[in-house]
Structure formats: C-alpha cells, structure tokens
Amino acid sequence: MIYTVTLNPAIDKTIILEELKKGEVNRILNSRVDVGGKGINVSKVLCSLNTRSICTGILGKENSDFFLKYLTNLGIDTNFHIISGENRTNIKIVEKTNYILTDINDRGFKMTMKDLDNFLSYFLFFVKEGDIVVISGSLPEGIDSDSYGYIIEKLKEKKAKVVLDADGEPLYYGMKSIPYAIKPNIDELKKVMEIDENDMDSILSGGKRLVDTGIKKVLISLGSKGAIYITEEGSFFSESFKVPVKSTVGAGDAMVAALAYAIKNQLNDIDTLKLATACAASKVMTEGTKKPDRLLINKIVKDVGIRQL
Numbered sequence: 001m002i003y004t005v006t007l008n009p010a011i012d013k014t015i016i017l018e019e020l021k022k023g024e025v026n027r028i029l030n031s032r033v034d035v036g037g038k039g040i041n042v043s044k045v046l047c048s049l050n051t052r053s054i055c056t057g058i059l060g061k062e063n064s065d066f067f068l069k070y071l072t073n074l075g076i077d078t079n080f081h082i083i084s085g086e087n088r089t090n091i092k093i094v095e096k097t098n099y100i101l102t103d104i105n106d107r108g109f110k111m112t113m114k115d116l117d118n119f120l121s122y123f124l125f126f127v128k129e130g131d132i133v134v135i136s137g138s139l140p141e142g143i144d145s146d147s148y149g150y151i152i153e154k155l156k157e158k159k160a161k162v163v164l165d166a167d168g169e170p171l172y173y174g175m176k177s178i179p180y181a182i183k184p185n186i187d188e189l190k191k192v193m194e195i196d197e198n199d200m201d202s203i204l205s206g207g208k209r210l211v212d213t214g215i216k217k218v219l220i221s222l223g224s225k226g227a228i229y230i231t232e233e234g235s236f237f238s239e240s241f242k243v244p245v246k247s248t249v250g251a252g253d254a255m256v257a258a259l260a261y262a263i264k265n266q267l268n269d270i271d272t273l274k275l276a277t278a279c280a281a282s283k284v285m286t287e288g289t290k291k292p293d294r295l296l297i298n299k300i301v302k303d304v305g306i307r308q309l
C-alpha cells in the first residue's frame with residue numbers, strides 16, 4: 001500500500017490575474033479552489049496513475065468536510081486524524097501576461113506533539129513491511145522541527161519505505177534518519193548542503209553524497225530546467241518537457257507520486273525519471289492543483305528523453 005502523510009493540509013485558492021499590481025486594486029480574471037498540501041497532491045497524481053493510495057495525516061476539524069468530500073469525489077481513500085482548528089488557505093497568484101507565480105502560504109493550525117503521537121499510534125498500526133509512505137510538506141506550528149526524523153525512525157522500524165519531500169529543518173532532520181528516497185528541489189537542497197546550483201557537476205556530486213549516506217533514490221528537481229535522478233545504479237538527467245503552462249504548483253508533488261509509483265512497481269531508473277517528468281509536465285498543463293489527466297501523462301511519457309550522466 002502507498003500512504004501519503006500531510007501534516008499541514010491547505011485549501012489552494014488559485015487566482016488568475018492579467019498582472020499583479022502591488023498597492024493597487026487588482027481584478028481577478030478567473031479563480032479556482034482545490035484541496036491541497038503536498039501529500040494530498042501526491043495522492044491525486046497517484047489516482048491519475050490508476051494507483052490506490054491512502055491519504056492520511058492531520059486535518060483541522062472546522063473545514064474538514066470540504067477536504068473529505070473533494071477527495072472522496074476523486075475516489076481517494078482518506079484516514080486523517082482530526083484535531084480542533086481550521087485548515088489554512090494558501091493563495092496562488094498566477095499572472096497571465098508573464099506567467100509569474102506568487103505563492104502566499106499560511107502557517108496553518110497549531111498542533112502538539114501529543115496530537116502527533118495520537119496520529120502515529122493508529123497510523124503505525126496499519127503500516128506493514130514493504131509499504132511506501134510519502135511524507136511531505138511543511139510542519140504545523142507546535143511540533144518539533146525534527147518531527148519528520150522521528151516519524152521516519154518509527155516507519156523504518158516497521159520496514160516501510162519512506163519518500164520524503166520537505167524544506168529547511170524538516171528536510172535536514174528528516175534526511176538524518178535516512179529515508180528510502182527524497183525529492184528536494186534545487187533551493188531546498190542548497191539549504192541543507194554545499195552545492196553550486198549553476199554547476200551540474202556540483203549538484204550531481206551533492207546527490208551522490210546523499211546516496212552514499214544510504215538514501216537509495218535522490219530526485220532533484222530543477223524547475224523548468226528539468227531534473228536529475230541519482231541512485232546506486234547511476235545518474236540521469238531529463239530536461240523539462242516543453243508544455244503550455246497553466247500552473248506549476250504541485251509539479252514537484254507530481255514527481256513524488258511518480259517516484260512512489262516507480263518504487264511500488266519496481267521501474268528502472270530511466271523509466272522512473274521519464275514518468276516523473278511526464279507527471280510533472282501534465283501537472284504544469286493543469287489549472288490550480290487539480291488532478292492531471294491520465295491520458296496526457298501516458299502520451300507525454302513516450303516522448304521524454306533521458307541522458308545518462
């Protein structure tokens with residue numbers, strides 16, 4: 001089974017403007033609302049890949065119905081630990097003229113380490129050897145910044161394979177517990193290790209150092225420049241697929257979904273990176289944080305080129 005864990009879910013309100021004018025009245029051309037948060041987005045893309053996942057984590061009670069209905073309508077199974085409080089709303093401003101994306105992410109509800117332990121005590125009861133657990137996104141206020149490390153240790157005791165996608169301290173401490181796979185973007189990687197983002201060799205050697213620590217699969221996304229995939233078997237590069245951009249929000253989550261799918265189905269490294277690039281491109285072509293189209297992914301994957309590094 002694949003589980004996705006989102007500790008800090010969000011309602012994503014995407015606003016499309018001609019151009020954002022600071023300090024002025026801006027008129028919206030179009031808008032949409034999706035439920036999001038990184039793990040939830042991973043479950044949506046797994047659903048596009050016809051793969052079942054259970055979407056779990058923490059959900060604030062106040063607007064929980066909206067999340068549960070949205071996911072149930074997509075046919076995604078949920079098993080959240082509900083606590084008091086309201087799930088945040090994150091604003092995503094898309095400027096049509098220049099395609100600049102501005103993310104305004106709220107902090108979210110407050111939770112306690114006790115809430116986290118309550119969630120873990122029942123979640124860990126379900127997890128079995130060989131399960132894949134994706135943990136991703138920011139941590140809510142109130143829990144320790146090494147919480148992902150703590151969760152990874154417990155999941156490893158259960159012999160689950162953990163895929164981590166986080167930023168800053170949560171990524172730093174999470175990596176210390178050696179998850180099975182990670183998917184940092186280049187900015188996230190720069191914060192946790194010495195690399196020169198403009199030098200491919202430097203990024204590659206950074207990724208290899210991580211594989212040497214025992215992390216089996218390191219997928220580094222480079223935004224519109226593409227992605228590098230480093231494993232014990234080799235290192236591979238894929239340019240991003242040139243597509244009309246509707247929203248890049250969740251492109252990284254689409255890659256994480258492909259990575260989880262590839263681990264489950266034992267895809268080789270080249271097919272894994274092809275699928276990750278196709279899922280990300282399909283997501284970029286999709287409005288807001290809506291689930292990308294399965295047929296589109298299947299079409300693009302055939303044309304993705306991979307270069308061995």
Ligand SMILES: Nc1ncnc2c1ncn2[C@@H]1O[C@H](COP(=O)(O)OP(=O)(O)OP(=O)(O)O)[C@@H](O)[C@H]1O
Pocket residue numbers: 184185186220221222223224225226227239240241242243245248249250251252253254255276277280281284
């Ligand atoms: N403008 C674009 N056109 C085509 N593909 C893109 C574009 N931007 C990103 N991608 C694809 O999406 C992948 C992931 O992008 P990125 O590195 O921005 O992830 P991220 O920062 O983790 O995203 P998020 O946190 O919003 O999910 C890239 O490796 C690339 O394949």
Ligand SMILES: O=P(O)(O)OC[C@@]1(O)O[C@H](CO)[C@@H](O)[C@@H]1O
Pocket residue numbers: 008010011012035036037038041090103105136137138139167249250251252253289
């Ligand atoms: O604030 P975090 O948890 O780092 O990121 C949250 C978020 O920006 O990530 C997803 C896109 O990756 C969105 O659905 C959501 O709003």
